[in-house]
Amino acid sequence: MxxxxxxxxxxxxxxxxxxxxxxxxxxxxxxxxxxxxxxxxxxxxxxxxxxxxxxxxxxxxxxxxxxxxxxxxxxxxxxxxxxxxxxxxxxxxxxxxxxxxxxxxxxxxxxxxxxxxxxxxxxxxxxxxxxxxxSNLVPLTFDWYLLGADETALPALAAWLEHLPAAARVIARIEVAGAAEEQPLAVRADADVRWLHRDRGESLELAIGGLTLPPGDGYVWIAGEASGLKPVRRYIRSQGQPREWTEVDGYWKRGVVNLDHHEGEDSD
Ligand SMILES: Cc1cc2nc3c(=O)[nH]c(=O)nc-3n(C[C@H](O)[C@H](O)[C@H](O)COP(=O)(O)OP(=O)(O)OC[C@H]3O[C@@H](n4cnc5c(N)ncnc54)[C@H](O)[C@@H]3O)c2cc1C
Missing domain, CATH: 2.40.30.10 (Translation factors)
Structure with a gap:
């Protein structure tokens, strides 16, 4: 079935x-x-x-x-x-x-x-x-969820971690300025959650670009600075991840005032 x-x-x-x-x-x-x-x-x-x-x-x-x-x-x-x-x-x-x-x-x-x-x-x-x-209601029955965020998308990522069922396999990458920007999160012991520090040269692009997506059906939700997410979006697509189960959203754009729309799938 x-x-x-x-x-x-x-x-x-x-x-x-x-x-x-x-x-x-x-x-x-x-x-x-x-x-x-x-x-x-x-x-x-x-x-x-x-x-x-x-x-x-x-x-x-x-x-x-x-x-x-x-x-x-x-x-x-x-x-x-x-x-x-x-x-x-x-x-x-x-x-x-x-x-x-x-x-x-x-x-x-x-x-x-x-x-x-x-x-x-x-x-x-x-x-x-x-x-x-x-509201985008994402089924809670996926085999795995890949989440990614910078500071602007961390509120949503933190809510995702609280929302997903205990049985879900979770991989999360969170890019912040440095160690002082880490926040307590509702993270289960088996979740693969890592903080990335820009002051150590770490980024969503490098971290997600090196991931092998798990087997089975997964949902990808990543948001943050629009330009930095372009290679991330391309990488996720190159892994054969279905578009309808992928949300990679530009929440703001460096040097641009009031990005009054989400930069999503069609903005490359
Ligand atoms: C769906 C959605 C949800 C969001 N949720 C949140 C949220 O919960 N919390 C949150 O903080 N933001 C969130 N954002 C991002 C926020 O809307 C933008 O950062 C917005 O540009 C902030 O407006 P501003 O008036 O501070 O700056 P603007 O007037 O829009 O921009 C002024 C300058 O600041 C720069 N800038 C904007 N944001 C940042 C940043 N984060 N870091 C460094 N430079 C920046 C711009 O590039 C520009 O040069 C969300 C965006 C979207 C689309």
Whole structure:
């Protein structure tokens, strides 16, 4: 009997939500967890480890973000003359519906509205979120899962590790600046999880480029800096890994402001 392993995309209603910062906690020198709260979290839908939202930041000097204009197809440009919203994509790290709380882990990279806002985040500040627009439901019946991430995709990778069943074979490679950026993860003793340190010359490209994919059906999920992932994507394809079971996503691009789309399969 063959096992059906279709990835299912489910869509959610798009509701803009204005939230307030409840807590801020440094996870590592380069990563901060911001907990948001508010009644507007009622009805928030979250279904997959890489579910993400658009986060709307206040303009410099403002105390509230400009919220999105929505049309039938989702986000629309603001009317002429109206201020433009400032937004970036971020992963939903945890949701606690009973407490009306949502966590987002921000990489502190020192530039941009997202990185700069996160470096000064404090309780009482307000941000907007929109989404998740949809969730990719990946079957939990694969023989193995290969996960890869840099700091921006680490929140999703950490959620993947918590989401996968105990019987799943897991290989994970996580590229961070150095040893100080390692975080505690929910890792089973038999999982093959390795941290890669850029300050030692290690990278996702080198580490994944040298892997032999295990036998059987596997799912590949890798995200991080777009240019560095191109050779990774090519390598995974060259190993005969089916496209429909492969997600290699550019979450940001060096030198490019606001990569407002995922650089995926068709961007090579
Ligand atoms: C689906 C999805 C989920 C994401 N989830 C997260 C998440 O949970 N946490 C998170 O921190 N990021 C996450 N990101 C990445 C985040 O959206 C980008 O890093 C975004 O560019 C940050 O916006 P910014 O305003 O800080 O910088 P921008 O204004 O977009 O860029 C300014 C400059 O900073 C550079 N830059 C951007 N990001 C980085 C970085 N990480 N390191 C070094 N330089 C950088 C750009 O190349 C550019 O030169 C996610 C992206 C996607 C597509």
């Amino acid at each position: 063959t096992t059906v392993r279709d990835v299912e995309l489910v869509w959610h209603d798009l509701t803009p939500r204005l939230l307030e910062v409840v807590r801020v906690r440094r996870l590592t020198p380069g990563m901060v967890r911001v907990t948001f709260g508010g009644e507007q979290l009622d009805g928030f839908r979250y279904a997959a480890p890489d579910d993400h939202v658009k986060v709307f930041f206040p303009a410099p000097g403002a105390d509230r973000p400009v919220m999105p204009t929505l049309g039938e197809d989702g986000l629309e440009p603001p009317p002429p003359g109206a201020p433009r919203p400032i937004y970036r994509d971020y992963t939903v790290r945890y949701v606690r519906p009973e407490q009306r709380e949502l966590d987002i882990d921000f990489a502190l990279h020192g530039h941009g509205p997202g990185g700069s806002w996160a470096a000064q985040a404090a309780p009482g500040q307000r941000l907007g979120i929109l989404g998740p627009r949809g």
